[in-house]
Amino acid sequence: MVIIKELTLKETILIDTNGRMNENAGEKLKGLKVNKARETIIKLLQDYGAVDKIEKIKHRTPMCDRSKIPIEIIPMDEYYVKVTDIRDRLIELANELEIIPEQHKQILINWLKVSNDWPISRRRYYGTEIPLWYCNNCGEPLVPEEGKYYIPWKELPPEGSKCSKCNGDKFTGDTRTFDTWMDSSVSALYVTKYLYDKEFFSKTYPMTLRPQGIDIVRTWLNYSILRNYQLTEKLPWKTAWIDGMGLDEHGEKMSKSKGNGVDPTIVIEKYGADAFRFWAVSEAMPGSNFMFSESRLQGSSKFLTKLWNVARLIKQFPAQEDRPTITESDRWIIEYTxxxxxxxxxxxxxxxxxxxxxxxxxFIWNVFAPHYLELIKARAYGEGFSEEEKESALYTLNSTFKELLLLLAPITPFITDTIWRELYSKESIHYQNITNFPEEDNTILETGEKLMEFNKKVWNLKKEKKISLRDKISIEIPQELKPFEKDLIKMHNIE
Incomplete structure (x- = not known):
């Protein structure tokens, strides 16, 4: 087909719309299906003595994604949307659009550089009908008034319709449908009430964000930019967020035809929506493919169980509204938070x-729970500490946990809201704002790293001695950790 176009040759169509050879193929092939015609051609060549040798070769054949049947491409008269005339402007718009991640912008631009006019009519049974009738006398199309959904293959044209060319009044409806992206490409206009509410449209268009998959960049993203620009001369959104593909446990793309998809309702019933959401966002960077793994999903579920158990512990200690004098141990976790x-x-x-x-x-699994909670647990209970030191622990424990819940809320909305309502407020966590902190103190964070190394050293030493973590141990606390000394003595039972 490429060579024919380059040489501007006229095609000879040999296959009809029923997949059979037509009269152009000759009497011996006419009416045969494609595969049978190929077998017949080989036999005819052999009969003529024109076959030198027969061998198997590999070549690219277009296949139907679902039926896996080879596709025979034949030219037909269809409707097109003009693209080539504004291709350069579409590339400019693509460069203006913020795309996350940035590297996926090149997918769109590469496609635009080679894109041709877009065929929008389809010969399918399901889809949005093309609202056209054709004059039975001269074939001139009849375009009805806008504002109503028309079904031309089933309905007569609006009453009183006349052909604009010959004044005929007998019509036949178009039986074709639009390409599915004709509808999808104007979704931004639909939700912003284009042509129906000018005030609403002026306040909401262009929209802020288009989230979508990487597999439909050349279709949904491309055609949305095209059609919205044609109608409004603007981009439909400020940012496009491109996600990767969901893969099965073997790294294969999930698809209905392969039967390797995972039913999310079954997974959610087993592990919960929050665990599924947490797994989904923690598995891969935006734009990267992500592989489904039930074992990793179980890991997300275990993390939320850990969060729940931390909340149960903190629930024992009432939140302090007024900030007391903060100990060095508490200042460390505040700065880390x-x-x-x-x-x-x-x-x-x-x-x-x-x-x-x-x-x-x-942070929760490897810092907050094992190091900080264990470090201040005795002080939170008031065992051997002053009331002021206890209040510092209670205030810090709750204030830092609040921040962690707020940070997690966009990802795991249900468990964080439940914990928030039980511990802090009857008002939903989703009405709260994340705190805007100044830059953290890196000096105490560096000391905190040494603190955690010391904790690991003590735990390993007790393990080597085959004694319980609660048993007494004799070990010198480093000079730089003296501000934490009182908490460390209680935490490790240091003699």
């Missing part, structure tokens, strides 16, 4: 939930 919050907020602003999910899990 500031650091996590600032990093997560920055990632959220960039529409990247992958980083918050993993940073919060890492």
């Amino acid at each position: 500031k650091k996590i919050t600032n990093e997560c907020v920055d990632a959220y602003k960039k529409l990247n939930p992958y980083l918050p999910a993993n940073k919060i899990r890492e």
